[in-house]
Amino acid sequence: MEQTRKERIDRGLKVRTGGIYAISSGREIMYLVGPRLLLIVGILLVPLFLEFAPYWKRVVNIMCVYALLALSFDFLANYVGLVCLGGAFFVGVGGYLSAIFNVYLSIPMYLSIPLATVTGAALCTVLLLPCLPLRGVYFAIVTLMYPLLFTRVIEALDVLGGTNGITGLDGFPNQYVEQYAIIVVMLLSLFAMRRFVSQDIGLVIRGVKDNDQAVRASGINVTSIKALSVFIAALMGCFGGAYIAHLYMWAGISLFALDFSIIPIASVVIGGGGTLVGAVIGSFILVPLSESLRFFGTLRIVIYCAALTGFIVFKSEGLMVYLQRKYHQFERWVKV
């Protein structure tokens, strides 16, 4: 009996561009740069296209914040091995700190956002430091509890504006600054993270995920590596928070909302874990989808959940993993 099987082979173009010949022809350069350029130019052009739909501009801003959070979740979960549900925690800390700097200390916006990003990330790292030896679900639970804890503290003690939140933050001077600030930071973080995980330190980080005992045995301090990773992830989250606070000119308890923890995870599932780009693409799909479904009222959640479940059942590998494979490889039938 004649048996055949489908064979996957790297495209010749991919093999050629793997080496130094990558710069020998325009086609190969396009093969390498094309997808990246498509993403970058595409996103940079989006605000211009949405000139006549101001509402959707807001959506794009929020979408980019979610993309940052998804990026930080993907990095922590699939490279460091820490399942972190702390998106809301990072956003809340970043938002409140930026409000404190801006309103209480009268630091101008272009300083308060970076300052809140760095100090917020440091604060988050210090608070998460005791939980770093925990793995898997334990770390997830601790990171999930922190936002709840902060919400209650703010409510109960009536500090930082209590339930009303802190109002009167500086807004962005104009729409373009507002949009391109988040888009550029998001793109920079994406490509910086991709570079970061392929450096030496990235190898160590992946080693920590695989087998932390072996990393320890190689003379590397695992806790400090994990702390560094949490700091980096928190940087992205806190920037998102500080940005949202200035976007709405208000920092309140809703910055600790669970959405900031959950939607990034869904984005990573859709986009494909461990690809980093997948996380971004996932939130580009999910957030607008959830917005456009507002039309359906309460049924929105049902449709949203059905779409998510469909993705998990039929494309559990994730969109980006699938696309990358199709881009780099082709298939053909061969005789066994």
Next chain:
Amino acid sequence: MFEARELMVFYENMLALNNVSLECEAGRIVGVFGSNSAGKSTLMYVLSGIMLDIKNKEEMRGGERISVYGRIFLNGEDVTALKPHQMAKRGIILCPERRRIFAESSVLENLKIGAYLSTRSQTRENIDYVLDLFPRLKDHLKRQGGFLSGGEQQMLAIGRALMANPQILLLDEPLLGLSPAYQEIVINGTKKIRDAKGISVIITEQYARPVFPIIDYAYILENGSSVLAGTREELIDNPDVKSAYFGV
């Protein structure tokens, strides 16, 4: 009679098993010998059906595509497409490489988990049998599996496999990392299992010498192909086998 015909396994484009056929008559011990990367574990995964599970998982996460060809027969019935749990129900039990015991369950619990398919009285009988076979386990019944020594863990793994009333027992590298003394206990135990219960055993190993005395028939795998097969007497005088798998 357990029979595998023309097994071929591809991990993506890499050929892991190339046209391997294997037969094991009831109540015999069959050895499969080969160095690392010869395809021994792949063969065991295919025979026990676990390969289908591995294949599914890889597909789910978009990893390598695993293609499996060939047929497996148990007493004339085609069991190729059966899921691992259905294979186990028909009495094909794998004792996996590196033991894979449940580290956080006690020895007794480990045995009871293995007995999922047997009735209560059978379970009691089997536990007694396993403890008779490997008396060392008696001292540690309440101990967590993860705290046993390597040799005891191996005994436990074989014991756990026995609890499911196997017809065909697949032992994947049972001597991995054991001292010669423990190797002897495990090998003698295997022989006793066959003699007492008439269970057929397929045993894989890299270093053939400790296993050779108990086997009836052996296959030599090299890079995924079965290069040599024969009874113990035939193989023991073969100079190639001697140099490669006896270290002579």
